[in-house]
Amino acid sequence: MTNRLSRWMLLVAPLLASCTATTTTKEPGMHAPDFVRGEVRVTEHRGDDDLLSAGLGLSGLAGTPASFAQPQKPTAAELRRRAIQTSWKGIADLGPLGGYGKVYGAVPNVPGREYQAFAWIPGAQSPHRVLLQIPDDFDRARRCLVVTASSGSRGVYGAIALAGAWGLPHGCAVAYTDKGTGAGYFDAADDTGVTLDGGRAKRGSAPLEFEPAGNVHHGNIAVKHAHSGDNPEADWGRHVLQAARFGLAMLDRAFPEQAPFTTDNTRIIATGLSNGGGAVLQAAGLDDDHLLAGVVALEPNVHVPGQGRALYDYVTEASIWLPCALADTRFEAAPMARTAQGEVPPAWAQRCHQLHEHGLVGGTRVSVQAAEAYQHLHAGGWTDEAMATAASTTAFDLWRAVAAAYASAYMRRGADDMPCGFRYAAMGAKGAPGIADAAVRARWWSDASGIPPGNGVGLYGGADHSLDPNLVGARCLRALWEDTDPSTQPLRDSVEATAVKAPRPSLPLWVVHGASDGLLPTAFTSEPYVDWVRSKGAHPLYWKVPYAQHFDAFLAVPEFGDKHVPLLPYGYAALDRLWSHLYEGAPWPAVVPTPESQPRGSGAITAAKLDLPAAWTVGPK
Structure with a gap:
């Protein structure tokens, strides 16, 4: 570490609460993959600013939004903390009746490093984010890389409640991608977009997560998923595979004495939820190089050619x-x-x-x-x-x-x-289109879902x-x-371009979907996919979980949660079983029994109501 960097760390340490950030573009003998353009941002996260919860812990994740010392100009550390919190609260049921941290799941303090960059699919007009989290207790004897994609149109931390919460405590590195979506909104009113660290900058002054190809009307806001011109959904599988390759390259950089990290010595597990689940299934069908050792997809948005419904x-x-x-x-x-x-x-x-x-x-x-x-x-x-x-x-x-x-x-x-x-525009007085408040604009990257309306942006x-x-x-x-x-x-052509390809028959693959899913019904998505893949000679496992639906986060709503169970614990259980198969030699089951889950009811969720196969759970190492 250079003397200049050491002095910088001493100056900012009190402000960042044990989070130190460095930026690198080159290291001796270590090069970023060709699809990465610009810098690789490397940050260290220890003490009260860890990888899994940014130091908030379970109670902090469930609490009020993490604050900014200067609301109009939050620091990169503050934006990251709030983005992680928002991603957790958007996916997991952290309410008092939900059972997270008691009946299933945990949020331990996981110190480590992050590597983040902008990556590009050939021919794309806009990048997608890739990010690797490496825990300090990365298991070098049982090398494991979990790769994931954000749910919905969320930012790069969008799958942390699934992939991070399971992978990091197992000693795995976790590679994320926003798959060409995210909240890198571009505001034409001040000609700004989002930089690699989550802050905002003028067009042309720094590489941006997304900037429109041309000028945008002064009153409109451009959103990457909707306006990049790339139809990113057609490339979600490629985004996932690039994230996996980025993860291997950054493991080389983190542990040069043990490089190279390859599929010969490192197992790559792909998992995702909703759009992220569809992304990992797309990746499985494109995985000609056999990068992936196993796949667990939760409630996937998957389009099968000629079957189901788009x-x-x-x-x-x-x-x-x-x-x-x-x-x-x-x-x-x-x-x-x-x-x-x-x-x-x-x-x-x-x-x-x-x-x-x-x-x-x-x-x-x-x-x-x-x-x-x-x-x-x-x-x-x-x-x-x-x-x-x-x-x-x-x-x-x-x-x-x-x-x-x-x-x-x-x-x-x-x-x-x-x-x-x-069109999208900032919400002004009484909900009418207006100009975004600077403090609201500064929070878009950490708070927004990637599809307006919400967070001060309206759909008009x-x-x-x-x-x-x-x-x-x-x-x-x-x-x-x-x-x-x-x-x-062009619309119908673009939809067809999102169609999934069949994975190799030998790939361990498990689809987990709630029987009560009302956003991505199983009849249109998972069931035709599983039937189709089986017709191709593969043997995917399928859990259709009674009383589970699409949004675990909605279970905190009175009466709604009473009638359902969360889906995340079943995803964790499937990942545990895959871990046992890959690292403990447990046979991959030919079939799995459907859980006999029961609605949560008016009280707190219990293990009995989830009916999880306890014998399969291996837990953190």
């Missing part, structure tokens, strides 16, 4: 039909399907009336219209269980947000020409002044899928 297909259908279908009496007891007074939400009843006005349902009463909307969805493969749970997604207006962003990504549109008149347009203003946008987005006009063909 995400855009059922999301745009749900955005139109579910509000009315959920007014049916069979969903009276579904959480979030009724007002506090036990009534059908007025907006949902109005949707039924509007569907009737457009000739899509018959009858003059909401009950009849709702029954027809229900039958329409049922005929398309929606189960009652999926629809009931999807009341939460509908109540939070997630269908519209997802459909607008993905339409723009698939059609490779920019911030100023999103399909169907949508795609609406009219009718009694059901969002229906016009929903129908427009649906038409992009159903039309045969040549102008809409």
